[in-house]
Amino acid sequence: MRSLQILIVLFYLFSSCARFGTNPEITVDEMSEHVAFLASDSLKGRHPGTPEDLVAARYITDQFKKAGLQWITEEGLQTYDIVTSIEAGDSNIMIIDGDHCAFGKEFTPVSFSSNKSVKAEVFFCGYGYDIKEDDLEWNDFSELNISGKWVMVLRGNPEPEKSTSIFDIYSNDRDKAMLVKDLGASGIIYVSGPLFDPEDELIPLRSRESQVGIPAIHIKRDVANSILTSSGRTIGQLEQELNTKRLPLSFPVKVTIEAVTEVIPYKTATYNAIGFLEGSHPSKKDQYIILGAHYDHLGLGGPESTSRLRDSSAVHYGADDNASGVSALIEIAERFASTGKQPERSLLFVAFGAEELGLLGSRFFTENPPVPLEKVSLMMNLDMIGRMRDRHLQVSGTGTSLEAEEILDYFASVDSIQLMKSPEGFGASDHSSFYGKDIPVLFLTTGVHSDYHTPYDSPEKLNYSEMVQVADFAFDLIDSVARMDSLLSFQEAGPRVMPTERYRRGQVTLGIMPDITSSDDTEGMRVEFVSPDRPADRGGMKKGDLILAIEGKPVNNVYDYMFRLQKVNPGQQIIVTIRRDDKQFDLLIQL
Known part of the structure; x- marks a missing residue:
């Protein structure tokens, strides 16, 4: 609690030291001021659901308020809950023929386990494969009826020495659980062979996996070997035989296991910060342009994050990703509010939360819109705009409206910016949520770099003078669209598919x-x-x-x-x- 109070004091001190009036011009000093606060040590990487997350959101709404924007949500915030952690509950037990196993030392539920109680016999089923391809067949279940049984499988695949294997796409732990569930198994037990994991560490709980429908447990090798005593073989021997012969090896084990699994998700509030500037035109002010930028980042990183340096725990400042975009968002809002002449259409300025967890903030916004989405002419997204060089700017979504190309080319010429254009509306940032709602989008970015998603994405590495140029360019685009006679005309541009989807050879997609x-x-x-x-x-x-x-x-x-x-x-x-x-x-x- 005291650390939160200190953060709030720092926030208000920082805000009070800022300019007392609003400056209609976007300047280097103002841009760097916002980045310095948002990407400071005190905010600890702005991870969604943390006290620092709220401080960042409040800082943004305070800047909106000082600029003269209005609230259309309570105190300028749109609040929603996200799962920020999961923990194993007190009910987890595992009993093997009457002998209790030590929770956390000998076994643990895995993140996607369902909360259930199962008492059943055990079958060992190799790597848990059912593969039928033209040049690869492997079925660990063809000779067994596993309905109502526990199924014990090895983690990984029979080619642990290879960095990539033809078995990789069949070897995901969750996929193995899905397979045995479809075959009627009551639960799945994972064990790591010595070639797969010499240290034999239990799988840590991860916070972002949906339950699979059956209990799923990971056990230590010593526990697995005790289960296999009647077979006369150890996990190490079975792994070696499977890897050498490349043939299924499955059999029933004369052991009964009783287990209860309990995995508890914990939800925390996070936020979208929203400022509103009403349009001046009587017939256009109920139409909208949305300018967005996500304000969250990776916190302290670590193995469960998307940090590119997962083995270290350090503040991931997220100066470029995306304090840079938020600073432009604030300054563009201030410039519009300070000109003395309101735009014809109404403007929404939105700092999205939880983008790094899967575009959660923008998805919540589009599912719970404070304004009618069918009246939104354009959503412009600013994400990582702090590393522009030689006035080269990447713009995606240029094909999502009929009019975008002409407008972009005109202002690129006026502002002397070299555009690298891409027509697609889908991408790994918040504009995708709006593209999925048939809204024209533009995504402005200066691109990724070697500091991306590392602790080295720090404020002093940003090119603030060119950030100002990007912000001015974005202002010109929005001002132009706000004054158009009609809404932009949406059109589909490019496929809308999951960028993280795993494909096997010949796999289909539904589109x-x-x-x-x-x-x-x-x-x-x-x-x-x-x-x-x-x-x-x-x-x-x-x-x-x-x-x-x-x-x-x-x-x-x-x-x-x-x-x-x-x-x-x-x-x-x-x-x-x-x-x-x-x-x-x-x-x-x-x-």
């Missing part, structure tokens, strides 16, 4: 953009967008449909969806069960 934010308390996976003339579109799927199953197998989240697609083939007709407007029915989709 949709799936919702990546599904939680354990929801059924099905929502379709954010359907690409024209792709399998889903030809089969009758629509944006907003809820996919419940593929080929009769349940789909509750994007992980389930990707796993199901691995099991179908090009040219195949599949049945996809969906829910639309409270009605459930099947679609026949030709792949």
Whole structure:
């Protein structure tokens, strides 16, 4: 509590030392001032859900207020909950033929485990594969009925010495759990062979994985060897045999295991900071332009983060990513509010939270919009604008409206900026959430660099004079769109697919953009967008449909969806069960 109080005091001291009036010009001093605060040691990397996260959001709303913006949400904040951590509950137990195992030392539930109690016999099933490809076949379950049983499998694959293996796409821990669940198993037990993990460390709990539907446990090798006593073999021997012979090796074990798994997610509030400037034109002021920039970053990094240096714990300042974009957001808002002449259309200035956790802030905004989305002419996103060199600026989304190219080219010429344009509307930043809602988008960035997602992304490395140029360019674009006679004309530009989707050889895609934010308390996976003339579109799927199953197998989240697609083939007709407007029915989709 005291550390939070100190942060709040520092925040107000910093704010009071800032300019007392508003300056209509965007300057180097003002830009660097915002970056210095947001990317300071005191804010500890602005990780979503932390006290520093709130201090950053409050700093932004305070700047909006000083600029003269209005609130359209309570105190300028849009609050929502995110899962920031998970912990193993007190109910976790594991009993092997009457002998209790030590929780945290000999076993642990894994992050995607469901909270269940199971008492059943154990089958050892090799690497847990069911592979049938033209040049690769391996089925660890063909000779066994694992329905109602515990299934113990080795982690990894039979080629641990290779950095990449043909088995990699079949060796994900979660996919193995999905497979045995589909085959009727009551639970899965993982063990690490000595070649896979010589240290035999238990899997740490990770905070962003949906439950798989069965209990999932990781055990130490000594525990696994005791389970295998009747077989006369150890985990090390089984791993060596599997890796050498490359043949299935599965058998029942005359052991009964009783286990209870409990994994508890903890949710914390995070925020979108929103400022509003009403338009001046009587018939246009109920139309909107949104300027956005995410304010969160990676906190202290660490192994569970997306830091590129996961083995170290240090403040990830996020000066370029994305204190730079937020500083421009604040200064552009101030410039519009200080000109004395309001724009014709209304402007929303939004600092999104939780972008680094999967665009959560912008997705929440688009699902809970404070203004009608159909009246939004443009969403412009500023993300990493602090490293421009030689006046070269990257702009994505140029094809999402009919008018964008002409406007961009004109102001690039006026402001002497060299544009590197890309028409696609989808990308790994907050504009994607709006593109999925049929809103024209523009994404301005100066690009990635060697300091990206490391502790070395610090304020002194930014090029503030060229940040001012980017901000002025963005101002000109927004001012122009705000004065146009009509809204920008949306058009699709480029595929809308998951950038992190794993593909096996020949794997199909439906041609949709799936919702990546599904939680354990929801059924099905929502379709954010359907690409024209792709399998889903030809089969009758629509944006907003809820996919419940593929080929009769349940789909509750994007992980389930990707796993199901691995099991179908090009040219195949599949049945996809969906829910639309409270009605459930099947679609026949030709792949």
